[in-house]
Amino acid sequence: MPRPxxxxxxxxxxxxxxxxxxxxxxxxxxEFASEFDPQPFHLxxxxxxxxxxxxxxxxxxxxxxxxxxxxxxxxxxxxxSMGAPGTDEVRWQKPVYxxxxxxVRRTVLESRPSNSRPQVGLTRLRHELIxxxxxxxxxxxxxxxxGRRISGEAA
Amino acid sequence: MPRPxxxxxxxxxxxxxxxxxxxxxxxxxxEFASEFDPQPFHLxxxxxxxxxxxxxxxxxxxxxxxxxxxxxxxxxxxxxSMGAPGTDEVRWQKPVYxxxxxxVRRTVLESRPSNSRPQVGLTRLRHELIxxxxxxxxxxxxxxxxGRRISGEAA
Numbered sequence: 297m298p299r300p301x302x303x304x305x306x307x308x309x310x311x312x313x314x315x316x317x318x319x320x321x322x323x324x325x326x327e328f329a330s331e332f333d334p335q336p337f338h339l340x341x342x343x344x345x346x347x348x349x350x351x352x353x354x355x356x357x358x359x360x361x362x363x364x365x366x367x368x369x370x371x372x373x374x375x376x377s378m379g380a381p382g383t384d385e386v387r388w389q390k391p392v393y394x395x396x397x398x399x400v401r402r403t404v405l406e407s408r409p410s411n412s413r414p415q416v417g418l419t420r421l422r423h424e425l426i427x428x429x430x431x432x433x434x435x436x437x438x439x440x441x442x443g444r445r446i447s448g449e450a451a
Numbered sequence: 452m453p454r455p456x457x458x459x460x461x462x463x464x465x466x467x468x469x470x471x472x473x474x475x476x477x478x479x480x481x482e483f484a485s486e487f488d489p490q491p492f493h494l495x496x497x498x499x500x501x502x503x504x505x506x507x508x509x510x511x512x513x514x515x516x517x518x519x520x521x522x523x524x525x526x527x528x529x530x531x532s533m534g535a536p537g538t539d540e541v542r543w544q545k546p547v548y549x550x551x552x553x554x555v556r557r558t559v560l561e562s563r564p565s566n567s568r569p570q571v572g573l574t575r576l577r578h579e580l581i582x583x584x585x586x587x588x589x590x591x592x593x594x595x596x597x598g599r600r601i602s603g604e605a606a
Binding site: 389 | 486487489490492502503504511512515517519523527528533534535537539540542543544590593
């Protein structure tokens, strides 16, 4: 395994970055929904239009999963991440429609060392998924555990 | 479309039910993770064992998606559900391992009519995903919007 690029110390409270570009296809919306969330408005344009969502749109859990993949590609796989105990909030603020193109805005909210494990730190991050109109479609906030840089190692 | 079985009025605060039986296979853990959450501990037994998770285990988002499917099969698809604005918490309390068998415990926490839409009510539900040992592996809590029974219609 290569050494991580991003350790707990590298997430500085207040830091904001944007990354990613994910095109959402009709086929993947329907494929995910067929397996995990077969509500009519996630399966057909007709049912989407008849709903308060206004058109065929992705399952909220699909949006979370797409965000997770963008996080993995941008930094998680190059980090000392040890997983997450959960998320404190998930807000599906706008529907994600066919052919939307999504990017991510990540904000480091706060950071603290683990009380019980000196090699571990916790970072509270907010991730927003944003469409081409600049609308925030999803907000996800929660703590992630990262391994700390070994003391004495160059930062 | 058939008439819904479950309207907003049918979710009574305090009600607890259990349902579902979902076997989690090694292949589906790896398939979901390969697409959405390719962290090593979701892709191989070896990396899972080397992590604090103790073995190959499902992405937390996969657990959420599996829960959603069980909710759909049990009641959502037969309900007047209009979607959800988000969840107030998601807790991945224990890893979900290969060959786990999961069931759901649903608790109706509270219920209120919509302020702006007389045909709509909101219900706050807690869903827990429980493994064969009786351990709660996932807790998800949030509001769901349901259509109300049309007044004058038989309850």
